[in-house]
Amino acid sequence: MARPTGSDSIKDGRGVAVADFNGDGRLDLVMNNNNETPVLYLKRP
Numbered sequence: 001m002a003r004p005t006g007s008d009s010i011k012d013g014r015g016v017a018v019a020d021f022n023g024d025g026r027l028d029l030v031m032n033n034n035n036e037t038p039v040l041y042l043k044r045p
Helices: none
Strands: 013-019 028-033 039-041
Touching: none
Parallel strands: none
Antiparallel strands: 013 028, 028 039
């Protein structure tokens, strides 16, 4: 299910937060990875 949305990752994900991070009215998500930089996925129209 993640691959079609572009949110698949081989990193060691440890947490996910869902919010409207860019203020456009759509929910986005940020994934925290073990010993890696967090990844922000923005919802596009």
